[in-house]
Every structure is written in C-alpha cells, then in structure tokens.
Amino acid sequence: MPALNVLFLNPLAERHIQTITTMVPDTGVTSCDLAHAPEYIENTDILVAWGFADIRRLYLAAPKLKWVHALSAGVENLIFPEIQQSTTILTNSRGIHGIPVSEHVFSLMLALTRGLPRLIRQQQQHVWKRIEPQEIHEKTIGIVGLGSIGREVAKRAKGLGLHVLATKRTATTEIFVDKMYPPERMNEMLSLCDFVVVTLPLTEDTKELFRLEQFSAMKPTAYFINIARGAVVHQPDLTAALEQGLIQGAGLDVFEHEPLPAEDPLWDMENVIITPHVAALSPHYLDRAVKLFADNLLRYANGREMFNIIDKAKGY
C-alpha cells in the first residue's frame, strides 16, 4: 500500500504521474472522472479537483481524506459547510495563471482598441473598409485586486507604455505599478482609467462589487476587462452600462452563469468580446498545476509548512 493515495478528477499523462512520484516516491496516483470517483474514494488521502467540480457528496463519503487541492485558482464549489467545519486542508493552484491570463488580457485590450471585432466582421463579408484604430500607449490601466495575475498584467502593461494603477487590500511596494489604492478608494481609481482589469477572487466581499455606481465612475471611453469571476460583477448593470454608453466596451471571459445563456444580450453587442472562460488555458497549464501540486505534496509528506492554503472562512 502506498503511504499516500491521491485521486485526481482529471486525466493525467504518464509524465504527470512521474512528476508526483519523483517528488514523493511512495504515492499512489489514480485519475478518473467524478462519476467513477466513488470507486476509489474510500482509500483516498488527497483529492485533486477543479474548483468548479461539485465534490460535496464525494467528500462526505471519504473517510480518510485530509487534503483537497484545486487545479484552478477558484475554489467556489470546494467550499461548503462540512469542509469549512472540518480540519481538511484546502489548497489551490494560484501562481500558475499569470502568463496565459495576462496574455489573454492584452489580447482583449488590443483587439478592442484595434477594432478587430469589426474588422473580422468585415472580413467575413469580404468588405475592404479602413477604420481608425486606437493606441494603448500612454493610456492608463487600473488593475482591481493586484495579486500574482495582476502583477503579470502590470509588468506587460509597463512594457507597452501604459500608466499602471492598482487596488490591493494590503499595501505593498510594486515595481510595475505607478500608484496603489486601497479598496475603499477604488471608484477614485476607476475614474482615471482607460482600461479596468478585474483580477479579484470571488468572496463575500467582492461579490457584485461592480454595479452601476462603479460603471458610472468610469470614463465613457473606458474598456472593462473581466478575467476573474463573473459574479464579481452585477451582470445586468454591466449590460446596462454598455447599452447606455457609460463605458466604451468590454472584454469578458467570465460570467455570472456559465455557459453564458444563448439569449443573453451581451452576445450581440458590437463593443463586447466574449471568450468562454479560457483565459488561463494553455498547453502548459496541467504541467504547471501538477508541478505545483507535487511541490506542495513534498511539504505535506515531510510535515513542512504548505503553500496556497485557502482560508475556508474567507474563501481565498
């Protein structure tokens, strides 16, 4: 019997299993989907799942489980009363998202400012019609909730010649940020921004943080980019802000309800780019996530302090 049994609710390649067993040799690694997980859960010590997986029933049937790890940064479905009241450790994969998500943020910003949605529509109709794209150089970007993703956005923003503002709960010195704001001064920051990029986790405090008041504080020429969680925004207010021209446009990867319902008005807005929650995805995602998990597994196995532990009361 291996010393530790890990159950992954995601397919793994042989190299992923090797990454884990090279780090902690006496580990049994099984991977299956949620439907087959009850077959293995009795002997599982560590469960690895996506944050959106509905694992509650599985959790309640897991007598040995000591640790649940999220392959994602978001842990929304992994927090429920029973796990909150337990001593089960909950960790996430924060720290591996910065590269793909910041590249996605700039894809959206550049596509919106260079007029790509309109140019692609013209291409589909074989229309040769020149437009006047905008520049992002020397514009101001405001990053709401500066963390590891926000820092990668800030670094790239500086490289592209933007002024960088950011909100953060705890004051830190940030080399790529020109000015930091505490969360209670967010609206003041929003009023200065040409681009507002949301990189906050979803918690009780951040739920529906963006309402009409926040969109009204923004410039009518500003673009709103959300790669965090849809529920950080009151979506009907965002829709109204776009319809009423309170802001110029939006790049949205996340929504209150996913998939975004087919009848949602956001789909057909010419000033909106919609992507289906793919900002973090890249061919390197799982390799990075497994490496991060294996590093933490080694700490766990040696009784050392683990990283990326979620405060189950706060939700991040």
Ligand code: OXD
């Ligand atoms: C995540 C995401 O939470 O990709 O990891 O949204």
